[in-house]
Amino acid sequence: MQLKRHLETKHPTLKDKPLDFFKHASVSNRCLETSYYVSKRVAKLGKPHTIAEALILPSAKDICQVMFGENFAQQISDIPLSNDTVSRRISDMASDVKEQFARTGPVQ
Structure with missing residues (x-):
């Protein structure tokens, strides 16, 4: 549900794309x-x-390399998880929640 909302608010040009x-x-x-x-x-x-970036990404790479091979581990490396990126993602999600709350108001 949150991803759909994110898609509609942050990427409206993609909202009508088929699944x-x-x-x-x-x-x-x-x-x-x-x-x-x-x-x-x-x-x-x-x-x-x-x-x-310091723990989750390296751990995921280790898990994938051992379980599935180097190719999968390399794909994990492509996930953007730097400090700045994670901060920006959290901020984006928080803004999205605030916008939704402003539109719908408090739950009665």
Whole structure:
């Protein structure tokens, strides 16, 4: 639901694309989506944003390399998880929630 809302508010030109467009998205689109998911987890835990680049990304690469091989591990490297990127993603998601709240008002 949150990803759909993000798509409609931040990427309105893509909102009418068929589902298959997103299923066959390029690696960069999948990496972008993954970056948002990881950033959301970092925000929920209240951890420093550097944890994504310093711990999560290297761990994911190790897991993929051991379980699935170097090719998969290399694909993991393409996920943008720098401190600045994670901070920006969290800020984007927070802004999206604030905009939705402003439109709908408080729950009665």
